[in-house]
Amino acid sequence: MKKQFVKTSNFIAFQNAIRAVESRGAAEAGMLLVTGEAGYGKSHTVGSWAEQTGAIYLRANQDWTPHYFMTELAKELRVDTRGPGEKLFNRLVAAMVNPGGEPTPLVIDEADHTLHHSAAVLEKIRDFSDRLEMMVILVGMDQIQAKVSRHAQISSRIARVVSFGAATLQDISLTCDTLCEVKVEPALVAEILRQTGGRMREVMNAIAQVEGIALRNQIASIGMDAIGNRPLVHDWRCRSKTATKPAASRAGQIQGGF
Numbered sequence: 001m002k003k004q005f006v007k008t009s010n011f012i013a014f015q016n017a018i019r020a021v022e023s024r025g026a027a028e029a030g031m032l033l034v035t036g037e038a039g040y041g042k043s044h045t046v047g048s049w050a051e052q053t054g055a056i057y058l059r060a061n062q063d064w065t066p067h068y069f070m071t072e073l074a075k076e077l078r079v080d081t082r083g084p085g086e087k088l089f090n091r092l093v094a095a096m097v098n099p100g101g102e103p104t105p106l107v108i109d110e111a112d113h114t115l116h117h118s119a120a121v122l123e124k125i126r127d128f129s130d131r132l133e134m135m136v137i138l139v140g141m142d143q144i145q146a147k148v149s150r151h152a153q154i155s156s157r158i159a160r161v162v163s164f165g166a167a168t169l170q171d172i173s174l175t176c177d178t179l180c181e182v183k184v185e186p187a188l189v190a191e192i193l194r195q196t197g198g199r200m201r202e203v204m205n206a207i208a209q210v211e212g213i214a215l216r217n218q219i220a221s222i223g224m225d226a227i228g229n230r231p232l233v234h235d236w237r238c239r240s241k242t243a244t245k246p247a248a249s250r251a252g253q254i255q256g257g258f
Contacts (some may be wrong), residue, residue: 001179001208005048008171008200010036010164014045016133017160019135029159029193033148034165039199042139043109045164054097055105060113066124067147069114093131103134111138119151126154126194166198175200181208182214185223195233206232 014034021032036042050057058072070088074081077095081088094103108114108129114121129136149155172193176184188210196202209232214222
């Protein structure tokens with residue numbers, strides 16, 4: 001498979017939210033909340049954006065404390081971690097301003113872990129956001145929005161919320177066209193959607209399997225006839241029988257089921 005980033009509908013929604021936060025009226029309301037179930041591509045999308053823009057990217061740990069968070073941030077920024085918290089905070093504030101004088105955006109993945117102990121870690125993140133008036137992107141599961149809403153001093157700083165959903169048929173078709181070394185026929189694209197339920201993590205695995213079958217058989221364009229009853233997704237959770245059960249028949253009947 002090719003190594004490229006695919007601009008799915010979730011990415012476009014995220015990109016639009018970024019623009020909205022950048023053009024916000026209240027400087028202190030610089031937080032963007034990205035939510036969604038596991039496997040929908042939140043971390044990959046936001047991580048790729050952070051890499052392209054030079055944003056700071058941290059993955060929260062379950063045992064984070066405010067000082068632990070600052071220590072991890074300091075390591076990322078190559079800042080001296082020694083000394084009391086106040087001095088560390090001030091060093092970090094100075095390091096988070098880029099040479100042009102603008103604050104560097106901060107991404108916190110697995111942000112659900114920042115809400116333990118009365119959201120003490122998220123409060124510390126808010127301190128940085130308030131001091132620098134910078135953008136903070138929090139990435140978490142569906143429930144994080146309700147949890148954050150319990151803390152008014154934080155929720156009032158959320159400028160936008162983006163909820164990642166299942167990939168659409170168009171998203172999967174675009175992903176196949178962009179990443180796959182062979183042509184994936186429309187009926188097989190639809191079957192990938194059916195078996196994966198639109199979870200991009202599983203979609204990627206399915207595409208890799210389809211590509212492998214095509215390359216082993218020296219097929220330039222692969223369709224349902226080459227797949228047969230082979231499952232493209234192996235879900236140990238057995239999410240549902242219909243989600244992972246192979247198609248019982250050929251492409252025409254598969255298309256008719258959508």
